[in-house]
Amino acid sequence: xxxxxxxxxxxxxxxxxxxxxxxxxxxxxxxxxxxxxxxxxxxxxxxxxxxxxxxxxxxxxxxxxxxxxxxxxxxxxxxxxxxxxxxxxxxxxxxxxxxxxxxxxxxxxxxxxxxxxxxxxxxxxxxxxxxxxxxxxxxxxxxxxxxxxxxxxxxxxxxxxxxxxxxxxxxxxxxxxxxxxxxx
Amino acid sequence: xxxxxxxxxxxxxxxxxxxxxxxxxxxxxxxxxxxxxxxxxxxxxxxxxxxxxxxxxxxxxxxxxxxxxxxxxxxxxxxxxxxxxxxxxxxxxxxxxxxxxxxxxxxxxxxxxxxxxxxxxxxxxxxxxxxxxxxxxxxxxxxxxxxxxxxxxxxxxxxxxxxxxxxxxxxxxxxxxx
Numbered sequence: 001x002x003x004x005x006x007x008x009x010x011x012x013x014x015x016x017x018x019x020x021x022x023x024x025x026x027x028x029x030x031x032x033x034x035x036x037x038x039x040x041x042x043x044x045x046x047x048x049x050x051x052x053x054x055x056x057x058x059x060x061x062x063x064x065x066x067x068x069x070x071x072x073x074x075x076x077x078x079x080x081x082x083x084x085x086x087x088x089x090x091x092x093x094x095x096x097x098x099x100x101x102x103x104x105x106x107x108x109x110x111x112x113x114x115x116x117x118x119x120x121x122x123x124x125x126x127x128x129x130x131x132x133x134x135x136x137x138x139x140x141x142x143x144x145x146x147x148x149x150x151x152x153x154x155x156x157x158x159x160x161x162x163x164x165x166x167x168x169x170x171x172x173x174x175x176x177x178x179x180x181x182x183x184x
Numbered sequence: 185x186x187x188x189x190x191x192x193x194x195x196x197x198x199x200x201x202x203x204x205x206x207x208x209x210x211x212x213x214x215x216x217x218x219x220x221x222x223x224x225x226x227x228x229x230x231x232x233x234x235x236x237x238x239x240x241x242x243x244x245x246x247x248x249x250x251x252x253x254x255x256x257x258x259x260x261x262x263x264x265x266x267x268x269x270x271x272x273x274x275x276x277x278x279x280x281x282x283x284x285x286x287x288x289x290x291x292x293x294x295x296x297x298x299x300x301x302x303x304x305x306x307x308x309x310x311x312x313x314x315x316x317x318x319x320x321x322x323x324x325x326x327x328x329x330x331x332x333x334x335x336x337x338x339x340x341x342x343x344x345x346x347x348x349x350x351x352x353x354x355x356x357x358x359x360x361x362x
Binding site: 097098103104131132133134135136137183 | 250251253254255257258259260265266335
């Protein structure tokens with residue numbers, strides 16, 4: 001089982017990236033987690049450039065998603081919504097319609113923010129976009145509010161309640177991915 | 185067949201829907217103001233010994249927009265990957281003059297629920313090819329949420345984008361099997 005982990009934050013010390021690391025720790029050892037670290041290299045979506053020779057950054061994104069059995073996406077919230085770079089990645093990955101790499105692929109969305117609300121709006125918007133793109137978005141939510149208080153100095157998620165929520169969400173993702181693998 | 189029988193039962197035997205001259209559609213109220221209509225292009229239906237049954241391939245759903253078609257096929261709506269077919273099977277059709285009532289079970293997105301269709305029957309007529317045809321025009325209203333198709337979004341002015349009630353229509357031209 002291969003999981004592609006995508007952090008919607010480009011910041012080096014991102015809490016969302018730390019949340020992905022916590023998820024890796026909580027996943028069974030048989031699950032291989034790959035971090036997509038090239039989000040900044042994906043150019044803005046342009047249908048004129050969405051040809052057989054798509055821009056390298058977009059082609060790499062599609063390639064890594066296609067190689068994954070499931071996606072784990074952690075999003076911050078910018079101005080009450082999805083960060084542009086993350087939404088842009090969804091747009092590239094959603095095309096062509098019904099044949100894009102998101103089609104039918106299990107995804108779980110989690111999120112962290114230093115505010116009280118744990119990026120709930122961005123998470124909801126992201127689930128909506130992914131669903132419209134045909135991804136199999138699992139019905140689970142991990143809302144890490146006040147993120148600066150939930151990780152220790154080594155960047156480990158130390159809040160047990162959050163760890164339990166994350167474990168549950170990952171379980172739902174694994175169940176969806178397994179169903180899909182069995183059906184394939 | 186007596187005159188009474190002819191107006192209280194539908195014809196016996198096997199009749200198959202002519203796909204070119206039949207249609208299977210749905211309508212759902214959109215934004216609370218307009219019925220949005222679509223249909224399934226690939227379906228089969230047959231009337232066998234006064235029982236109607238049919239299947240449709242979910243992937244054959246047609247709309248004017250490929251993104252919308254994609255969304256309808258996704259897990260938000262029909263989940264065509266896991267539930268590629270919808271199916272209807274009826275008990276014996278009840279007839280009163282030209283009016284018919286078809287009680288049966290609809291299987292959609294893995295859920296099977298009772299559905300009652302109402303409509304009319306016409307014919308039989310002789311076609312130019314030496315065969316015989318009847319027409320069935322049927323309608324039913326279902327609650328899509330009972331089949332797990334519950335996607336919706338709230339409107340700024342209140343209410344939701346899509347109604348839970350969906351009107352289903354089948355217009356079947358059935359040719360008698362030789």
